[in-house]
Amino acid sequence: MGFFNNQSKNDMELPASKRIDSNKAAQEKRLNLSLDDNIQYVKNMLGHSSDIVIREIQIGAGEKFKAGIFYTDGLTDLQSVQKFIIESLMPSIPNTELNPNVSSPDKILQVVKDQILTVGAIKDVSEFGSLTTALLSGDVILLLDGCTQGFIIGMRGWKDRAVTESTTETVIRGPKEGFTECIRTNTALIRRKIKDSNLWLTTKSIGRVTKTDVSIMYIKGIANDKIVEEVHRRLDRIDIDSILESGYIEELIQEKTYTPFPTLYHSERPDVIAAELLEGKVAILVDGTPIVLVVPALFISFIQAAEDYYTRADISTLIRMLRFLCIFISLLGPSLYIAITTFHQEMLPTQLLIGLAAQREGVPFTAFIEAVMMEVTFEILREAGLRMPKAIAQAVSIVGTLVIGTAAVEAGIISAAMVIVVALTGIASFVLPAFDMSMTFRMLRFPLMILAASFGLFGIIVGIFALVLHLCSLRSFGVPYLSPFAPFNLEEQKDTIFRFPRWAMLTRPRLINKNNIVREQSNHSEPTRDNAGG
Structure with a gap:
């Protein structure tokens, strides 16, 4: 115990750059064989925070093994922890007793994963860095005494805002739902609009301290691959302590040009983002904010509204x-x-x-x-x-x-x-x-x-x-930025100042999308009196 206190005191006396290296080394440290050592290390790493719950239990029908369950109060679904983890592992339940012939801790851990735990999202963990990130994100950590590997069990269950109407982009006709601060809710709202297997999603963790989830969403085969690669490159280039809102990302990845005009478009309406994705653009979602970014942004996009496409x-x-x-x-x-x-x-x-x-x-x-x-x-x-x-x-x-x-x-x-x-x-x-x-x-x-x-x-x-x-x-x-006005493209003026009928907008913008231009087949014909009902 004294060793950990002295280590923390010495870390505080180090310069900032060396403290960062020291913290990085601590994050990359691998788990110990002893469960007690792992528990003590996690407690010291998190400053003995009172919202970190550590529950020690005995599992096994024959030889008893000590296991530790870690979760963060307020970020984890406590009822699911009790029902699907603790009750499943306790030996007093006959249907979940482990095979008495299995005596190795590693084999016990594998049996727990394959036969006992009735949850879907389970990942292996062997480093304290991944462990603490998952723990502070709301996941449950399961460690077993005598094993240098554990499980990350997905049971996030914090309170978030319900899906409500957007307050900044109101419409008379059209969907009323808006994004929330939960990134998983936001991705689900978009997938409700676009039920296609080519809608791909990639998530990164950005921010050395906040470790904010930032997702890139695009439609493979419609989005320009070069634009997708450029988005990945600019996001990977970010090295900052915190990302608290999508405005941080906007400033860090926008064009390095001094201009008062916004060069990234954003919205908090799922139907708007879905329409932009279908144009071949790329959406950037940031956990903790209802504002979703879209690239590339055109000047005309800021003049158009969602309701333009729902009326005549x-x-x-x-x-x-x-x-x-x-x-x-x-x-x-x-x-x-x-x-x-x-x-x-x-x-x-x-x-x-x-x-x-x-x-x-x-x-x-x-x-x-x-x-x-x-x-x-x-x-x-x-x-x-x-x-x-x-x-x-x-x-x-x-x-x-x-x-x-x-x-x-x-x-x-x-x-x-x-x-x-x-x-x-x-x-x-x-x-x-x-x-x-x-x-x-x-x-x-x-x-x-x-x-x-x-x-x-x-x-x-x-x-x-x-x-x-x-x-x-x-x-x-x-x-x-001014396309399709400059360079001027006559064919693409159908959705600028004028909004042509839906049957006339057969192609996507060519400067944004070069893979899949055609969005509708030209099979429109004017209705006659007979086929129109009289």
């Missing part, structure tokens, strides 16, 4: 056009107002110009200062509405906006037209389905306002040109 093609097309209009309003609304009222008043009708001049007569600030003040105020109110308790957030946001806007106009600080422009811009930014892209346009709004205040419409045009050139230079896992 004409309605979906109209809504997409509305979204693109809202993008321009969200990005250029204040900038155009500043440029026109400051440099290009001749573009306005005379009556409107006279009205704006009358409104601004008592305002002491320029249009640019007005816009900045109102935009910053609007962002503060929006952020406050997100962080406040839900019971009062909506009321405070609405009342705060009305009171501040009305008081600012009556005090002569802000013109009424500027309040209208900023309010319309803020509302337009909420139309975009993807919050990340909405945040990007909110950020880019301010540089364009500066260009408009400095150079008028000429500055806005230069800013738009620079923005388009930047977008054309971006790639996501080797795929051009």
Whole structure:
């Protein structure tokens, strides 16, 4: 006992790099023959944590053998441990007595595995590193005195959130279920959508401390093999202490380009991820978060919504056009107002110009200062509405906006037209389905306002040109970010601004998928009066 305490004390006095090497050596240490030594080692390794339960029992009908059962309280299904392990191994149950002719501990262990344990998931373990990882993941460890090998028995049973409706991606028509924080629940939700043997899943453990499960899911034969290999390579390259959310993975594997635009798409809806997998993309699931990443990501993906494919093609097309209009309003609304009222008043009708001049007569600030003040105020109110308790957030946001806007106009600080422009811009930014892209346009709004205040419409045009050139230079896992707009592909415009009928979208995107292009056979024919029922 004193040896272990002294060892822990000496480890604390080592430098950080040497402590990591020492911990790594401890993780790679193999199990001892003595069960007592193994129990003591596990206790010291885990700091005698009170939630680690170690149960010692005697097994065997003839010669008794001492066995140890390890599990973590709160992460393991206790009823299953009692019913399928302890009761099965106790010699007082006649139906589970071991063969008295088997006297070797190794043979006893094999009989336990083959004849006694009535559980499905059993793996061998011979190192303390694998043992502690499985133990702290909710699995049960079974060790036998006199054996340098044990079992990892899958009996995870922690409390997790039930499958509920997504709160960030709401739809009127379509599935209501959303991902949860449990990675196994999430993979099951996707497999319910795609019941195909080519839907492959690979799981890695990332994070030296957290050892978070990260899964890669794709459809073999549809996904591009080079993209799958690149995803594996970038994930294997990660060397970090902790992965607590998929945002960690997103930052570590995205393109090393300074850009405000998201180059990885994410969603918390199983139907969206299933649709992306069927396009030939790769999904990355992280344990502990309902947000699933998708690569490669295209600019057009952030403008589309799940409901676009559940309603008629004409309605979906109209809504997409509305979204693109809202993008321009969200990005250029204040900038155009500043440029026109400051440099290009001749573009306005005379009556409107006279009205704006009358409104601004008592305002002491320029249009640019007005816009900045109102935009910053609007962002503060929006952020406050997100962080406040839900019971009062909506009321405070609405009342705060009305009171501040009305008081600012009556005090002569802000013109009424500027309040209208900023309010319309803020509302337009909420139309975009993807919050990340909405945040990007909110950020880019301010540089364009500066260009408009400095150079008028000429500055806005230069800013738009620079923005388009930047977008054309971006790639996501080797795929051009603006495809199929740039490079332009006429055939793939069927699912961009317009949404063609389902029977017209016969092929998958060619820049993403090169293995299996055709998704539907062209056998559509217009219904006649006879075969349509009259």
